Amino acid sequence: MGTRNSTQQVKKRDDSVDAVTLLITDHKEVKQRFKSYDALVDADAGTEEKEALAEEKEEEEELFPKVKRSKLDLQALGEEMSARKQQLMADVGVEQDA
Incomplete structure (x- = not known):
């Protein structure tokens, strides 16, 4: 009986x-996936920022002078636009500050 209990204890421990x-x-796998996701988000944020800067440059150099x-x-x-x-x-039921 003692051997059987010892074997069960070892199996439970294993x-x-x-x-x-x-x-x-x-x-570890979840942490790695979060790191990968964060890298993708950062890359997208960088791309969006570059696009926004390009649009801003276009507005300032082309549209505003026109x-x-x-x-x-x-x-x-x-x-007129504000009104x-x-x-x-x-x-649509949204109140505006004056």
Whole structure:
């Protein structure tokens, strides 16, 4: 009987060691996946930032000079756009700060 109990205890211990080893392995794999994900997110963020900077440059170098040459009343246009925004926001039930 003593040998049988010892064998069961060893098996339980081996099962526990296997479970811990599996958990450690899984944990390492999850950490690696998070690192990979973070690297992808950072790469995407860099790409988005570059695209935003390119758009900003285009606006400043091409669009803004065209608008200035157009002789539009930019003050009146801004007021019209602001009024329209307020109207649209009110239509969907969003309050605006004054």
